[in-house]
Amino acid sequence: MSLPAVEKVALGAICALGLLVLFLDLPASRVPHRAEVLPPTRAALATAEADARAALARAEREAAAKAEGERLAAVQNPGETEDILPVGHGREEVFARCTACHSTAIIRRSGFSRERWDELMDWMTEKQGMAPLEGEVRTLVVDYLAEHFPPRRNPRNANPFLN
Amino acid sequence: MAREYPLRELYAQDPERADALAFGRRGALKGTALAAMGAALGATIPFASRMPQGLLPAALAQPAGGTPTLRMEGKAALILLGERPLVAETPEAMLDDDVTPADKFFIRNNGQIPERFAGDPKTWRIRIDGEVNTPLDLTLGDLESRFEVVTLRLQMECGGNGRAAFTPETRGNQWGNGAISNGEWTGVRLRDVIRAAGPKDTARFTGHYGADPHLSGDTSRPAISRGMPIAKAMEDTTLIAFRLNGQPIPQLHGFPVRLITPGWPGSLSQKWLNRIVLRATPHDGPGMGGTSYRVPVKPIVPGSSSNGADFVDIASMPVRGLLTNLAHGSRLAAGTRRLDLRGQAWAGDKTVRAVHVSTDFGASWTEMRVNEPPNRHSWQRWQGTLELPSDGYFELWTRATDSDGRMQPHAAANWNPQGYAANAMARTAILVG
Structure with missing residues (x-):
């Protein structure tokens, strides 16, 4: 089976073109990237430098924030244990429930009647999101607080020159 | 025990x-x-x-x-009132500077201190929405470039300052008189930002939100979120602040952006501010309503119970003066007769007209000189001289009078369950000889 001459020529031309395309696409024959040979432009350098500076600044900020967070956490966590409160029936429950949110400083510096302590439990639940305290546990907690932290003369009014 | x-x-x-x-x-x-x-x-x-x-x-x-002492990098030896939440008071004698340095600022937190924003501070975002025509979502960079930046000396005082003087004692941190500061704040006027958002006629109150987590760790609850009538928000001294004494605001005090609402309870100066909502009705966040930052209109029996239903929100804080160059408990050399005294005085939205000091429990008074404030809502310097009759034990009582003629009382008045707005005159005990 033979092709007409014109088709042979056409086929030859297509093959030649294909070879040329292949030849031109060989890696070694590709036009080299200018960037690989020429130094980076001033703008590119500036961008790269700015990126590096921003990354460094960000890393510094993150490190500073982390260090500061650790310092603040240390101050906010006095590492209290139950024995910071006076010995008594109910101490364990009071310590566990109250220190879920706050340190004992505010307890130890407060002094209320049993009625006021009892009201405070409702306030903590309604305003501060404490789990409701009911029944025997509530009695235990309020009795302990009322016994050990009753109303008293305010320490800040104490005379600095007397015992 | x-x-x-x-x-x-x-x-x-x-x-x-x-x-x-x-x-x-x-x-x-x-x-x-x-x-x-x-x-x-x-x-x-x-x-x-x-x-x-x-x-x-x-x-x-x-x-x-x-009260133990706060030991913390970047802070002076404040009186530590509580670790969690972190609360510390500035001793009165540490408030002698006209501009309170950052390390001497009192500390009041209602929640946990959030982690410091590690991004570029200029990218911190604040939303202004609610009863406005154009809700805004602004970065700190936008705030600085779009609005006039002002620097003012502004009081910031805890609503519970002076609480320890109440009898019987009330709930809350037992502050002496040191929950006060007068920093040099740089920021933009809240008024300008609200105007840019186009407030509707129904925009009558604000509500403020910050990034501090609730103490319990419950992420669905703000630690505190208070608000004020629009008139206070539109005052030219109410700022969205981003610098304190020329420096970025310390993390502890609200970095990178906080409100400063001078002369009103400090809880209105929301730290780590990220949203202000304009409202038709008073805000209802934690710290609003009931007995929170509210005082009786009809005085109640001290120590009695109340749900605060007929109380009113504290607006302007009451008049108060402090002696700042002689510490409570100072011992002076025998023969000391002449005392050069100085201190600070302020009166919320008003100014201080006079300061008097007594060495005899109020039987007689000596008038001090009071400077004009450098700008509205700054505290005012006072100074003067007193003569002591002998060696011995004295209490220096400091009494300020506001521009309406109202004086500090001898005892904390208008007792309320959470102990707000007590302004009994300050007492400084000294011993000569």
């Missing part, structure tokens, strides 16, 4: 200092002996019997529930 705790705490924190303070000795006990002393000061040994004869240092003259 509870009397041992302050000293025990002190031994736990700084045994050498505790020993020096309590027994006037330095270096007598070392290492394990010091630790043993700290342990010995437990619940069974009466504190008083251990004390030396004679005068006590003021730091240890506080009985049950005394």
Whole structure:
């Protein structure tokens, strides 16, 4: 089976073109990237430098924030244990429930009647999101607080020159 | 029984200092002996019997529930009222600067201190929405470039300042008179930002939100979120602030952006500010309603119970003056007769007209000179001279009078369950000789 001459020529031309395309696409024959040979432009350098500076600044900020967070956490966590409160029936429950949110400083510096302590439990639940305290546990907690932290003369009014 | 705790705490924190303070000795006990002393000061040994004869240092003259000192990088030795939430008061004698340095600022948190924003501070975002025509979502960079930046000296005072003077004692941190500051704040006027958002006629109140997590860790609850009538928000001294004394605001005090609402309870100066909502009705966030930041209109029996339903929100804080160049508990040389005194005074939205000092429990008064404030809502410097009649024990009572002629009372007035707005006159005890 033979092709007409014109088709042979056409086929030859297509093959030649294909070879040329292949030849031109060989890696070694590709036009080299200018960037690989020429130094980076001033703008590119500036961008790269700015990126590096921003990354460094960000890393510094993150490190500073982390260090500061650790310092603040240390101050906010006095590492209290139950024995910071006076010995008594109910101490364990009071310590566990109250220190879920706050340190004992505010307890130890407060002094209320049993009625006021009892009201405070409702306030903590309604305003501060404490789990409701009911029944025997509530009695235990309020009795302990009322016994050990009753109303008293305010320490800040104490005379600095007397015992 | 509870009397041992302050000293025990002190031994736990700084045994050498505790020993020096309590027994006037330095270096007598070392290492394990010091630790043993700290342990010995437990619940069974009466504190008083251990004390030396004679005068006590003021730091240890506080009985049950005394106040240890804050030890923290970047902060002065404030009176530590609580660790979690972190709360600390500035001793009155530390408030002598006209512009309060950042390290001497009192600390009040309602929640946890959030982690410091690690991004570029200029990218911190604040939303203004609610009853506005054009809700805004602004970065700190936008704030600085779009609005006029102003710098003002502004009071910021805790609504509970002076609480310790209430009898009987109320709930809350037992502040003396040191929950006050007068920093030089740089920021933009909240008024300008609200105007840019186009407030509707229904925009009558604000509500503020910050990034501090609730103490319980419950992420669905703001730690505190208070608001004010629009008139206060539109005052030209109410700022969205981003610098304190020319520096970025310290993390502890609201970095990178906070509100400053001078002359009103400090809880309106929301730290770590990220949203302000304009409302048709008073805000209802934590810290609003009931007995929170509210005082009786009809005075109630001190110590009685109330749900605060007929109380009103505190607006302007009351008048108060402090003596700042002589510390409570100072001992002066025998023969001292002339006292050069100075201090600060302020009166919320008003100004201070006069300051008087008495050395005889109010039987007689000497008028001091009071400077004009450098700008509205700054505190005012006062100074003057007093003569003492003899050696001995004196209390210097400082009494300020506001521009309406209202004076500080001798005792904290208008008792309320959470102990707000007490402004009993300050008492500074001194001993001459």
